[in-house]
Amino acid sequence: MTPLVYVFEEQARDLLSQTGDVRLVDGVAYGFDDWTVFHAYTEKPYFTPSGFICPCVAIRSDAAGFVDEEKLMAEVRRRVDPDGRPIVVLVTGTGAGGSPSCRALILTENGIAGADTRFVPRRSELFTRNTGLLETSALAEKKVVIVGLGSGGSPIALELARAGIGHFTLIDFDRLELGNISRHVCGVNDLGRYKTLAVRDQLLQKNPFAEVSTMEVNVNQSLSQVEDAVAASDLLIVASDNDQSRFNLNQMSLNNNKVALYGRAITRAAGGDVLRVRPWKGPCYNCIFSSGLIDGREEEMSQKRQALAVLPAYVEEDKINTMIQVGLSSDIAPIANMMTKMALVELSRGIETGMSTVDEDLASDFYVWANRREEAYANWPRMGFKWTHPSILRWYGARVDRDPNCLVCGGHLEQEPTT
Ligand SMILES: [Zn+2]
Structure with a gap:
């Protein structure tokens, strides 16, 4: 040829x-x-x-x-x-x-x-096929902060680049290891690299004109640096794997009046949940955490670091390894997909696009995904041919309100930002 x-x-x-x-x-x-x-x-x-x-x-x-x-x-x-x-x-x-x-x-x-x-071609021609569903020129100006670039955060980042989002800040201090590869958007080529930098390269493959900055820091130890990025953004996406970072990011989202999306998988990705926090308008992360809604939904443990954080120091290697129970990439995909859709709805707010009806449908701030008849869903009926009872492979929106006694957002109404 x-x-x-x-x-x-x-x-x-x-x-x-x-x-x-x-x-x-x-x-x-x-x-x-x-x-x-x-x-x-x-x-x-x-x-x-x-x-x-x-x-x-x-x-x-x-x-x-x-x-x-x-x-x-x-x-x-x-x-x-x-x-x-x-x-x-x-x-x-x-x-x-x-x-x-x-x-x-x-x-x-x-x-x-x-x-x-x-x-x-130049930027304008790369996303012509999105026209009608998304307002490409508006999205090119949007800034998104994504915390956690593992199996959950990396596909969301990639999907948002595909949609034409123009500015990203990627935050994660982990490096890509062999065990991550099967569920991550990056491959063997990127072994040993910071996930942020490897994902940045993937985003630039989809949109070479995107502006991608990275922070290889632990959110919990670099609060002011991370808060600066959140303050400058249009949306915060939290796909980290520990509650301390979620609580810290929740506080930053409220302080700066920025909408935040939180997503996680439960053990072996038998299901998952996604929370949208609209500061001072709906429940915050702490309202949900203390509501009992996520009781009995054990978070998936995908990293040795997570297991070490909850186990006593004398535990043997075998025990640590059995605690790491992950789902397949295809089990994580629906959760990442839901977060991507919610992100596009938030970023398109105020613009007439194909996302407007999705916005009307997503009335709830908290969604639960039932993936497999295990763990929290072990006793559910089989899906079969009925659609009148709960079954796997569906999203369920929960009616959740802001908790007036929430230690983070309740009773602080007088401190609510006015802008
Ligand atoms: Zn709250």
Whole structure:
């Protein structure tokens, strides 16, 4: 097949906008599938790229002295030692309507071959298929803070990037371990990396123009730093795995009048729950926690760190390992999906979109997901063909009110922010 070269339109534009006599520019390319597909960059890639690295040289078609292809190739060969690899040569120019054009040539020991080129377009074209359901330009301005980038938080982050959310702050101090891979959006390529940085790269793959900042901190030990991020955001998403962080984040959400979403899976992901906190308008995390609604719903334990926090110090390794009981990625997916939908509803509030009817349906602030007839659902009837009784694989909205005696939000009405 004719080799295919992908080029970021934005980078080609930058190259063309440089003034003066721009001669050869050193870039970098990554090749795939026996050097038939290349991703070429004239500047630093937006994210950690994949593929086999090979040299890339770019030139503006109006640069003096290189009109002759043979001359150009001779210059490229003098400049780069390909070490047996192909060299991707990009010749950029201005096409019809002032938009950039790009021609690619692949230089190997056997000679020069022409390649097809494709531009990776600018932001506005990436999300055209969301039109009608979401207001893309408004979402590009929204800022989301996500705490916890594990099996729950990472797919939510990715879905929001797919929807065109433009600004993210990712907070987690964990690194990706082998045991995480089967349930995480990141793979073996990212082993050992901070989950924040690995997920950032995944988000940038979906939306190269998103702004993603990361904080590799423990929320409970970096309160003011995290609160600054929450204060600057439009929405807080909490997918962390411990109550202390949820209580701290609940306080920050109330202090700064920011809507927060909390989600978790119960043991082996037999079910889960999702809470939306609309500060001072509905129940806060503490109202729910003290309401008895989540009594008997043991949280899933997916990390050794969680088990160590509740077990005495002398417990043997085997016991710790048996406490780690996780569900499958497909069991976590409905919970992450619900949180994503609720996030899009919150971020689209006030804008006429396809999310408006979903907003009307989501009247409750607290939802319970029944996933499998185990744990809290062990005695439920089988789903069968009836839809008149409770069954698994459904969401249930609970009527929950703000607790006037809540130690966090009750009796503090006089402190309610006015903005
Ligand atoms: Zn409360």
